[in-house]
Amino acid sequence: MTTGAADTDHGAADAADQPATPGERHRERREIHGEDLLLSVRDLHVYFPIKSGIFIDREIGSVKAVDGVDLDVPRGSTVGLVGESGCGKTTFGRAVLRLVEPTGGTVHFDGVDVAGLAGEDLRRVRRRMQMIFQDPMASLDPRQSVESVLTEPRRAHGIERGRAKSVGELLDLVGLPASSASRYPHEFSGGQRQRIGIARAIALDPDLIIADEPVSALDVSIQAQVVNLLEELQDRLGLTYVVIAHDLAVVRHIADVVAVMYLGGIVEQASSDALYKAPYHPYTKALMSAVPIPDPIIEDTRQRILLTGDLPSPANPPTGCRFHTRCPYRQPTRCDDERPLLRVMSPEHTVACHWAEQIHAGDIQPRASAVVEAAVRDEPPRQGVPIPSDPDVTTLGPPAGV
Amino acid sequence: MPAAGHLLDVRDLSVVFTRKGRRDVRAVDGVSFTVDAGETMGLVGESGSGKSVTSLAVMGLLPKRGVRVGGEVHFDGDDLLTLPPERMRDIRGQDIAMVFQDPMSSLNPVVPIGIQVTEVLERHQDMKGEAARKAAAELLDRVGVPDPNRRLKEYPHQLSGGMRQRALIAMALACRPRVLIADEPTTALDVTIQAQILELLKELVRDSGAALVLITHDLGIVAGLCDGVHVMYSGKIVESALRHTLFAEPRHPYTGGLLGSVPRLDAPRGAALHPIPGSPADLRPWSQGCAFAPRCANRVDPCMQETPALETSPDRALRCYNPLRADEEVPA
Numbered sequence: 001m002t003t004g005a006a007d008t009d010h011g012a013a014d015a016a017d018q019p020a021t022p023g024e025r026h027r028e029r030r031e032i033h034g035e036d037l038l039l040s041v042r043d044l045h046v047y048f049p050i051k052s053g054i055f056i057d058r059e060i061g062s063v064k065a066v067d068g069v070d071l072d073v074p075r076g077s078t079v080g081l082v083g084e085s086g087c088g089k090t091t092f093g094r095a096v097l098r099l100v101e102p103t104g105g106t107v108h109f110d111g112v113d114v115a116g117l118a119g120e121d122l123r124r125v126r127r128r129m130q131m132i133f134q135d136p137m138a139s140l141d142p143r144q145s146v147e148s149v150l151t152e153p154r155r156a157h158g159i160e161r162g163r164a165k166s167v168g169e170l171l172d173l174v175g176l177p178a179s180s181a182s183r184y185p186h187e188f189s190g191g192q193r194q195r196i197g198i199a200r201a202i203a204l205d206p207d208l209i210i211a212d213e214p215v216s217a218l219d220v221s222i223q224a225q226v227v228n229l230l231e232e233l234q235d236r237l238g239l240t241y242v243v244i245a246h247d248l249a250v251v252r253h254i255a256d257v258v259a260v261m262y263l264g265g266i267v268e269q270a271s272s273d274a275l276y277k278a279p280y281h282p283y284t285k286a287l288m289s290a291v292p293i294p295d296p297i298i299e300d301t302r303q304r305i306l307l308t309g310d311l312p313s314p315a316n317p318p319t320g321c322r323f324h325t326r327c328p329y330r331q332p333t334r335c336d337d338e339r340p341l342l343r344v345m346s347p348e349h350t351v352a353c354h355w356a357e358q359i360h361a362g363d364i365q366p367r368a369s370a371v372v373e374a375a376v377r378d379e380p381p382r383q384g385v386p387i388p389s390d391p392d393v394t395t396l397g398p399p400a401g402v
Numbered sequence: 403m404p405a406a407g408h409l410l411d412v413r414d415l416s417v418v419f420t421r422k423g424r425r426d427v428r429a430v431d432g433v434s435f436t437v438d439a440g441e442t443m444g445l446v447g448e449s450g451s452g453k454s455v456t457s458l459a460v461m462g463l464l465p466k467r468g469v470r471v472g473g474e475v476h477f478d479g480d481d482l483l484t485l486p487p488e489r490m491r492d493i494r495g496q497d498i499a500m501v502f503q504d505p506m507s508s509l510n511p512v513v514p515i516g517i518q519v520t521e522v523l524e525r526h527q528d529m530k531g532e533a534a535r536k537a538a539a540e541l542l543d544r545v546g547v548p549d550p551n552r553r554l555k556e557y558p559h560q561l562s563g564g565m566r567q568r569a570l571i572a573m574a575l576a577c578r579p580r581v582l583i584a585d586e587p588t589t590a591l592d593v594t595i596q597a598q599i600l601e602l603l604k605e606l607v608r609d610s611g612a613a614l615v616l617i618t619h620d621l622g623i624v625a626g627l628c629d630g631v632h633v634m635y636s637g638k639i640v641e642s643a644l645r646h647t648l649f650a651e652p653r654h655p656y657t658g659g660l661l662g663s664v665p666r667l668d669a670p671r672g673a674a675l676h677p678i679p680g681s682p683a684d685l686r687p688w689s690q691g692c693a694f695a696p697r698c699a700n701r702v703d704p705c706m707q708e709t710p711a712l713e714t715s716p717d718r719a720l721r722c723y724n725p726l727r728a729d730e731e732v733p734a
Contacts, residue, residue, distance in 0.1 A: 084592035085563075189681040219448040220619055224663035224677035246592065253665035253675065273671055290597035291667050292622025296645045298668060299626035306601060307594045309548075310562040372601060 037108075038208055038240045039073035039096065044105035046088070046095045050315060063315045065091040067264035068105075070342070071242075073208070078234065078241040080255030080272070082248055082287070086311050088264040089244045093210045096242070097129055098122065110207065127157050130201040134213035136193035140185040146171075146196055147181040153203045170199040173236070174229060191222035198229065202237060210242045215250060227254055248291050252276055257348075260284050263322040264314055266342065270349040280351040280360055282329045283307075304372040321354070328370035329359050408436035408476075409613050410460070410498075410581050415473035417452070417459050429455040431637040431688055432473070437581065437613040442604075444628030444645070445617045446660075448682045452637040453617045457583045459483075460615075461500055462490045477581070496526040499574035503586035505566035509558040515542075515569050516554030522576040541572040545602060564595035568602070575606065582606070583615045588623070600627060621660060625649055633657050636685050636693035643718035653718065653725040655700045692723070700724045 047062040066088045073079045083089045095102045098114060107114040114125055133139035140149060147167050154164045165173075167181050174195040185193055194214065201209055214230065215223040227250060233239060245251050251258055252272050259269040260283065268281040279285050286305040293299060307326045312318050318325045324335040334354050342350045345357075358364045417430040430452040437443045447453045458464050460475050462482060475482040477498065482490065502508040510518060519538040523529040529537060535554065542550035545568040558566055567587065574582060584603065588596035604627060607614050616628055624631050625645060632642045633654065641654035652658040659678040680697040687693065688709050695705040702724045704710075712721045 084594060189683040191681050219682055220621075220660060221448060221663050221678040222681055224665070224675035225679075227665070228675055228677060248593070249665040249667045252667060252671065253673075276667065276671075286594060288667065290593040292596075292600075292620060292626050293666060293668055294621035294625045294649065294661060294664060295666075295668075296625045296649050299622075304597060304601075306597055308598075310564055310595065311592075 036075045037072050038075040038110055039071070039242070040108040041069060041071040041092075041096060042106045042108075044069045044071075044092065044095060044107065045103040046091050046100060047103040061315055063313075064264050064317060065314055066095060066102075067314075067317070069261075069264075069266055071259060071266070071269075073240060073242060075207075075240055076234075076238060077257065078243060078255045080251035080258040081242060081244045081261060082246065082251050082258060083261035084246060084287075084311060086263075086314065087261040088314070089261050090212055092261070093131070093212050093242065093244050097126065097131060097210060099131075123157065127153075127204050128206050129208045129210065130204070130206040132194075132197055132201050132209060132211040132214050135217045136190060136197045137185065137217075139197055140193060142185055145182055145184055146176075149185075149196060149200055150181075150203055153200060157204060159204070164204055165202070170203055173202065173233065174199045189222075190218050191225055194218060194226050195229065198226075198233070202233060202239070205237070206239070208240045208242070210244065212244045213246070214243065216245065216247060223250070230254065248288060260287065263311060263317055265322060265352070267323065267353070268349075268351045269342070270351075274346070274349050278360070280345055280349070280356040281323075281353050282327050282359065282366070283323050286328070305366055306370050306372055308370070321352075328366035329355060329364050331355055331364065409439050409478075410437045410615075411474075411476040412436070412456075412460060413474045413476070415456060415459055415475065416471070417455050417464065418470040418472075420468050420470060428687070429637055430459060433634070433637075433639055434473075435632055435639070435642070437615055439580065439613050440607060440611045441630070442607055442614040442616055442628045444624040444631040445615060445634060446619065446621065446624055446631060447634035448619055450636070450682050450685075451634040453634050454585050456634075457500065457585050457615065457617055461494060461498065461583065462487075463494075463500075492526070495522055495579075496577045497579055498581040498583065499577070499579035501567075501571055501574045501582065501584040501587045504590050505563065505570045506558065506590075508570060509566060511558050514555055514557055515561065519554070519569065519573050519576060522573050526577045537576075538572075541576055542569065545569075545572045545575070546598070547572070563591050564598065567591060567595075567599055571599070571602065571606075575610075578610060579612060581613045581615065583617070585617045586619070587616075589618075589620075596623075603627070621649075621664060633660075636682075636688065638688055638693070638721065639712065639719070640694065640721045641718065647717050653720050654722050655698045655724075655726060656694050658726050659697075659699075692721075700726065 044066055045068060046066040047064055049059045050061045050063060051057040052060045069092055071079065081089045081092065091100060094100045096107050102115055105115070109125055109129060112125060117125060150167045150170050168178050171178055171180055176192060176195055185196065188196065211230065215226050218226060230241065231254065234241060243251060243254055255272050257269065258272050258275050259266045260281065261267070262283050268275065268279065268284045275284065276288070279288055286307045289302065289304045305328055309326050312325055320336045320338050321327070321340050324330050327335065338354070340352045340354045342352045344350050355364050413434045415430055415433045416428065419427040419429055433456055435443065445453045445456065459471050460482065464471060471483060473483070482493070516535065516538055519541060520534040523534045523537055538554060539550040542553055547553050547565055547568050553561065561569065587603065588599050591599060600623065603614060606612065618624060628645050630642065631645050631648050632639045633656065634640065635656050641648065641652070641657050648657065652661055662676040663678055665675055678697050684696050685693055686696055691707050692705045692710055695701050698705065704723045710721045710723050712719050
């Protein structure tokens with residue numbers, strides 16, 4: 001710990017400037033005026049009740065899956081939502097489409113509050129918001145031919161044949177041969193199945209597509225094909241994406257703006273470049289240092305921040321900052337007592353951490369036990385790695401220049 | 403015979419699945435590799451490349467019916483493939499242990515963690531009762547499970563994914579094995595938990611001097627953890643080298659393609675991805691040329707006719723007629 005007395009004073013002064021009550025969070029949050037927002041989510045809450053009792057279902061608590069999330073999605077852009085399993089990112093996506101009922105908050109889609117819609121009005125809006133699911137095998141009916149899969153959206157919304165894209169057009173857009181129409185999902189490989197799922201999502205010319213882990217079920221060499229396809233379709237059809245994923249590298253590649261979620265709330269949001277260049281929030285830092293990079297030289301020289309423990313239960317989230325139980329930068333009392341609000345660090349960058357500036361300036365250092373220094377592996381003088389060969393086992397020399 | 407006396411020496415391993423009325427499936431086809439104490443060896447490949455079947459064959463865990471296993475697996479002077487089952491049962495868990503991918507499906511859901519960990523100790527170390535329980539608690543503590551005495555009484559569903567994987571690693575380490583085979587040990591876990599588990603594995607190799615065979619599809623994990631890397635495609639090793647050599651200069655088009663198709667956290671944004679066309683399911687049998695040929699940008703005529711041999715040079719082994727040149731830009 002290098003925090004001196006002077007630094008602490010500085011920290012206290014800063015703290016006084018910040019809004020003190022959760023009610024002020026909206027005023028504090030950056031308001032985007034003039035920007036063409038396709039989707040604007042404010043203070044979204046999704047609580048799942050926990051019930052108990054044999055005769056009477058008594059509600060004994062709730063799982064706070066999404067707990068006060070604000071998100072703006074400008075038209076034509078891609079917003080990425082990253083976080084670990086259980087952080088509420090999937091529930092958020094489903095609540096935006098009203099596939100689960102939000103407990104509170106508003107979801108404005110193109111100026112209309114989706115949360116208040118019902119019946120025919122909701123159906124009309126839903127046509128313009130589509131979803132791509134994670135597991136292409138589980139989200140396609142095995143007994144439905146591709147043609148039937150791709151015409152069902154049109155039939156469901158009662159659109160005449162000529163007024164939506166034809167099956168041939170759709171297959172062409174996603175790079176599948178026209179002969180696929182009469183085939184069934186099991187005849188396709190994982191990547192091709194995901195293409196069918198994408199074709200189904202664009203069948204009704206939607207404006208917004210929420211892609212929930214669109215590539216995580218696919219083989220490495222296939223993931224890039226699907227990522228490239230999504231980008232190409234965005235250019236050709238002017239789509240707006242919300243990409244939900246746990247893979248930071250994929251999200252960084254595809255998204256313009258990235259929001260990091262932890263335990264039901266957004267902890268940091270910034271343009272993709274700014275976030276990866278200079279993450280402020282300790283969780284973002286830890287998350288990024290945990291992603292393996294396929295380059296031994298970098299892997300040997302980077303410092304890692306290891307988080308201890310697991311995600312706390314969203315049924316009983318920690319007081320104060322949700323992250324304080326695992327945070328290597330935790331400071332006494334304030335982190336435990338007060339939930340940090342999203343604050344503006346720079347025009348494109350908001351972060352929910354009391355000590356973001358001090359951590360960024362290096363005044364607050366992480367606990368030493370959480371930091372794994374680079375190159376702790378002392379490479380012994382190795383005779384080399386034996387490599388296979390058909391007649392004899394030969395030995396590799398040590399790599400040049402290492 | 404194993405020439406230099408490697409700890410584990412796999413030679414020309416092949417696994418063929420046979421089924422009446424169906425064509426034989428050659429899942430592993432002439433795979434050779436060695437591992438020594440204190441060394442981490444990576445086996446990389448996509449689904450269907452035969453990497454998991456390789457590990458099951460080494461462990462002797464493949465069913466007897468419908469499977470033909472060929473080649474030799476030398477460990478400690480024995481050929482594991484010819485050992486009688488009762489000898490193999492002594493070695494398995496004691497000298498060679500395995501960590502599986504999905505901890506939920508490899509732990510018994512109706513048996514408390516404690517019994518599952520002590521079972522290994524009772525079987526191999528003749529420990530009983532309180533001594534075994536204490537040893538199990540120590541093991542859980544060592545792999546970073548907090549409050550091990552309470553956890554021993556709990557069932558797998560009461561543990562988080564990371565904790566379950568730790569329990570599984572504790573079981574594998576119970577008898578201080580000399581070879582640890584980890585099959586996608588972190589694929590089911592979140593990145594922050596993955597980092598914890600990888601750090602744990604790294605420590606264990608350093609402290610115990612065990613040999614680690616790490617099976618994964620994630621090139622990033624290999625880059626940080628492994629000494630040597632073998633890249634598998636459709637049952638055969640297509641390229642092997644030390645990690646620095648392999649990542650700096652991939653020569654096989656498949657290795658280069660894999661590296662070019664993963665988005666990197668440190669790459670400038672907007673850098674295009676270069677996916678490998680086709681899918682791993684578009685297989686050609688190796689007997690009719692190179693299995694990767696249908697997806698390969700570097701394909702030349704012989705690729706479709708004759709199986710390329712694994713050519714050994716001082717710093718790598720390579721199975722390709724038209725490799726990426728050393729000075730060639732890796733599509734990245």
